[in-house]
Amino acid sequence: MKKHILLSLFALLLSFSMNAQSHPKDKHDHDHSEHADHDHGDHSHDNHKHDGKAHDDHAHGDHGCHFHHHPEGQEYTPKDVANTAFHHISDANVYSIGPWQIPLPCILYAPETGWDVFLSSKFKFKSTGHGDGYSAYKGYILDAGTVKRITDPSFPRDVDEVPLQGIIHKTEMVDGKEKTVAYACTGEAMYRTDPKSIADAGIFGGGISSFYDFSITKNVTxxxxxxxxxxxxxxxxxxxxxxxxxxxxxxxxxxxxxxxxxxxxxxxxxxxxxxxxxxxxxxxxxxxxxxxxxxxxxxxxxxxxxxxxxxxxxxxxxxxxxxxxxxxxxxxxxxxxxxxxxxxxxxxxxxxxxxxxxxxxxxxxxxxxxxxxxxxxxxxxxxxxxxxxxxxxxxxxxxxxxxxxxxxxxxxxxxxxxxxxxxxxxxxxxxxxxxxxxxxxxxxxxxx
Amino acid sequence: MVGSIAAIGMGLAVIGAGMGIGKIGDSAMQAIARQPEAVGDIRSNMILMAALIEGAALIAIVMAFLVAGV
Incomplete structure (x- = not known):
């Protein structure tokens, strides 16, 4: 307990050069292993409109990628409300005006691959969707407006752009805590991804991961x-x-x-x-x-x-x-x-x-x-x-x-x-x- | 289980803060009624005091979050 507080204080001080942004999905999507996270009911964007169309674009993968659509009449539970709320208050690598998503520059650093600077439009997200990238770029993906990095070493890194079928979320135990992990799905295989580093000592669902995000995000813009x-x-x-x-x-x-x-x-x-x-x-x-x-x-x-x-x-x-x-x-x-x-x-x-x-x-x-x-x-x-x-x-x-x-x-x-x-x-x-x-x-x- | 207890703790913190801020509002209203010409001073001091009470409640809520280990 005491250790936690000290750690968090220290981490808070550390994070001031970074965009400290919580990844609420990581802690609230506990049992979403069965359905793709971005299908959770509403996912209304900043326009607060029901944005159902974007969900239909997910193709059904044949090789381990199963996108379960919410059937009509699926209950929209308080937990979905919490997810939606946390998604909307967190920072993003796209700027949304009405139903449109505007790409922002990404400045990413991973110790393995070094600096990468590009526009988030490289992720080929739908301009009126909710910011799911349909392409992986230099090993990064865009999951609901937020950049994540593919950590799987078997991911083909010789090409910059790899088309994606979609992103799947699974609940896993990480360091004794339940966390939602996003998997990038190319159609042939699934690749595990890491959320960006958040210097909060893991208390708010973050922690140091395999890459750092110094992007001009929505908040910075x-x-x-x-x-x-x-x-x-x-x-x-x-x-x-x-x-x-x-x-x-x-x-x-x-x-x-x-x-x-x-x-x-x-x-x-x-x-x-x-x-x-x-x-x-x-x-x-x-x-x-x-x-x-x-x-x-x-x-x-x-x-x-x-x-x-x-x-x-x-x-x-x-x-x-x-x-x-x-x-x-x-x-x-x-x-x-x-x-x-x-x-x-x-x-x-x-x-x-x-x-x-x-x-x-x-x-x-x-x-x-x-x-x-x-x-x-x-x-x-x-x-x-x-x-x-x-x-x-x-x-x-x-x-x-x-x-x-x-x-x-x-x-x-x-x-x-x-x-x-x-x-x-x-x-x-x-x-x-x-x-x-x-x-x-x-x-x-x-x-x- | 720990999460539920933390939620109760949060609720208690909110009750405390609510009582405190309510008392400030009560006495500020009375003070303004007695001395309407001092409304400016009273208002800014009221906000300051409410903010200080809120600070204590916020610390309690953050502690509850930490204990719940979100």
Whole structure:
């Protein structure tokens, strides 16, 4: 238990150069050995539409590749809902807009074969499917939008492209844990694949595998888009302060100014006092970046990017907060951590370890809070949509489907309104907590 | 089995956080009713306190996840 926590903390720190993305399928698809995973009922993509057509393309393999289609009326169980939800909140190597899949660059590194850089369109996935590649490229396959690597040494590696019939998922025991393993099926044989390395010490279903993914994934693309959007917005606003010097703010300028001044007056000044100007750029950067990413993820049918709901992203933000707080901590701050003045000696034996742990727990909760709030919001919406498929009993119950569809749609709209609020609140909370930790670190001692 | 116990633990953490945040909301509402001009200060402090409570609940939930060994 203790070992697990230490391991996970260490691993979390390690993973910040990587896209830490959970592979929920690996842990939730326990008994999918009988049917191809991508046939699990709904698999609605970010457009939340039933995407049944793509399933029909799987040819039936003759040599060990058996694709079991869900028969009409197949129950759509809560477990399928969980799978769908986890699939949609995880990162992908394709960007989906509406029903279309847009290829993204893959930058992959395997110790055996070295670096491989190519566009994920090489996997020949259907442009309106759900991101299953029908071709293996340089030993990599695309399974539901995520790159996996064929580890089987017997796989023909002399050719770059090998056409695939499909991908089969089996449940296997790996290191004493049940895991779903994807097999690439060429029609003649099946080849075992590895998911990408995730530095989480195997706790969230990841671990170090045979390759590393440094791709420009869906989340990275979203971050780049939000970054340039923010750059454009703020340069424009900054310019209008020059051109409209001395005049009242107008249009976009007055919109941004009101938010900016709100953060300045509510967050920066009360917590940081007269030093607020030094740390204000950092607080503003965090606030607007988190807000931008939160709102970007709220756009329906547009990628459904879950960037701030990715623990890797929030961890990097929290690490920045951690570094800024602790590197600007003054003597007074460290004194209160190492030996709180005015406290009996024996109390210090308890207080100092607690205070010391507090240094790390603060950024840890920053990381978890943003991650959990945004992820939960995305999941609730997906679960509401999935309810339609559950109650329509795989398309057989018209009344159930229609009734739930109306209720679910209304609830989804309600949830999205709440999520809009949460997007602002969480960006605000991240900033205000960073400011309060920062305020405690740079506070001047009071002489009584 | 361990998973079910972890789920109960998660539920308890949520109950605790819910009570805590509810109490904050209660007193914030009362404070605003008594002193409507201080609504801005009260609101941001309310959010800050709720976020701190949420942090404790989140740690409990993550611990539950780890124990369940997902």
């Amino acid at each position: 979203s971050m780049i888009i939000v970054f340039f959007g923010m750059l454009w917005l703020f340069l424009r606003v900054a310019k209008s302060y020059v051109t409209r010097n001395g005049m009242a703010p107008k249009g976009l300028q007055s919109f941004i100014e009101s938010i900016f001044v709100f953060i300045q007056d509510e967050v920066a000044k009360p917590f940081l006092g007269h030093k607020y100007l030094k740390y204000q750029p950092f607080l503003m950067a965090i606030f607007f970046f988190v807000l931008g990413l939160n709102l970007w993820g709220q756009i329906p049918f547009f990628g459904g990017a879950n960037v701030t709901g990715n623990i890797g992203v929030t961890m990097v933000l929290a690490i920045f907060a951690f570094l800024v707080v602790n590197l600007s901590g003054n003597k007074h701050y460290w004194e209160h951590i190492i030996a709180m003045p005015g406290v009996p000696k024996w109390v210090l034996t308890i207080l100092t370890p607690v205070e010391f742990l507090g240094i790390f727990i603060k950024p840890l909760t920053l990381m978890l809070r943003l991650f959990a709030n945004i992820t939960a919001g995305h999941m609730v919406i997906i679960v509401f949509v999935s309810l339609i498929f559950m109650f329509s009993k795989g398309g057989t119950s018209m009344a159930g489907g229609l009734g739930t569809a109306v209720g679910s749609t209304l609830l989804t709209i309600f949830m999205m309104a709440i999520e809009l609020l949460v997007a602002f609140i969480q960006a605000f909370v991240f900033t205000i907590l960073t400011a309060s930790y920062l305020g405690a670190a740079v506070e001047e001692p009071h002489h009584h």
